[in-house]
Amino acid sequence: MTFWLGLTVISFFSEKGQLCHMCKFLFFLIIGFFFSCLAEAQQRTLTFLTFNIYHGENPYHAGESNLAEVAALIQKYQPDFVALQEVDSMTVRSASSQGGRKVDLAAELAELTGMHGYFAKAIDFSQGGYGEAILSKWPLEFSTISLPTPMGGEGRSMAFAKVEFSDGKEFIFAGTHLCHEFEANRNAQTEEIIRQLLRHELPVVIAGDFNFEPNERAYGILSKDFLDAALLLNASPAATYPAEAPTSRIDYFWISQDLRGTVISIEVLDVDFSDHRPILMKLKMD
Structure with a gap:
């Protein structure tokens, strides 16, 4: 016209x-x-959320579920993709805060929010499983990648998804939770994450509880290939842990170099029904 x-x-x-x-x-x-x-019009604004949900229990009110609050948060902000950490699946532990019922937390949150859910088991735990999860507005091709633990300790994993749009454009979305005990484990896990993500030669968004601060070696390892998304908009990003009065920044969004300039906003949300605060990020992608 x-x-x-x-x-x-x-x-x-x-x-x-x-x-x-x-x-x-x-x-x-x-x-x-x-x-x-x-x-x-052809550009897409995508919203991402990452949140360590403390196995579905409110850490400040023992035995009380936080799933309703987590689901309400997701429904409020309507993210396209969610990375969740400390996720139980059919464990005795989580049953104690879910009315005695063993629950697959990823599946439960997917049902409560109308999203598609995937559980990436890191270890067998409490007669069930424990690990990471991804929620998505769309059905995706998911997989679980085990991460190394050279010093022993708790097993860790990365939840991985390839996102493909109708026009053929693709990117990787991943979520992880690194070792909280040993620096050598975090370093090795970070190196394996880089190796796994770079081999696809696609744009990458990875989120999670990395259990390291910006002055640690693992942060430096990851920042050689990926960008700390919060630093692109704020020279002094907000801390994320502990939720009631955060003093440490250990939760992050990282993006590949080819996504530099796509970050619209990134915000640490002020909620305290887990021991970490969630992070919300918006990107504009072609």
Whole structure:
């Protein structure tokens, strides 16, 4: 419609023999505006959330479930993708805060929020499993990647998903929870995460509880290949742990170098029904 309007204007003034050069300028201005709007429409604004949910229990009220609050938070902000840490599946432990019922927390939250859920088991635990989870507005191709523990201790994993849009564009979304005990484990796990993510040669968003602060070696290892998303907008990002009065920044969104310039906003949310605060991020992606 804009195109034919431009032609009509030019035809009219050409026939009159007046201001033809001005009409051509207006025509190309209109066409430029049209294609600019089209390009803007083709960009996607995606919302991401990461949250360590303390195995579905409120840490400040023992035996009390926090699933309803977690689900309400997700419904409030409507993220497209969610990375969850400290997720139980059918454990005796989580049953104590879920009315005596063994629950797959990822599946329960997926049902409560209308999203698709995936549980990435890191270890067998309490007659069930313990690990990470991803929630997505769309069904995705999910997988679980085990992470090394050279010093022993609790096993860790990375939940991994390949996201493909209808126009063929792809990116990787992953969530993880690194070792809280041994620095050598965190270093090895970080190196394995980098190896696994870079081999796909796709844009990457990875989120989670990394259990390291910016002055630690693992942070430096990861920052060689990925960008700390919060630092792109704020030179002094907010702490995330403990939730009641945060003093440590150990939860992050990291993005691949090719996503530099896509971060619209990133915010640590002020909630205290887990021992970590969640982080909400928005990206504009082609």
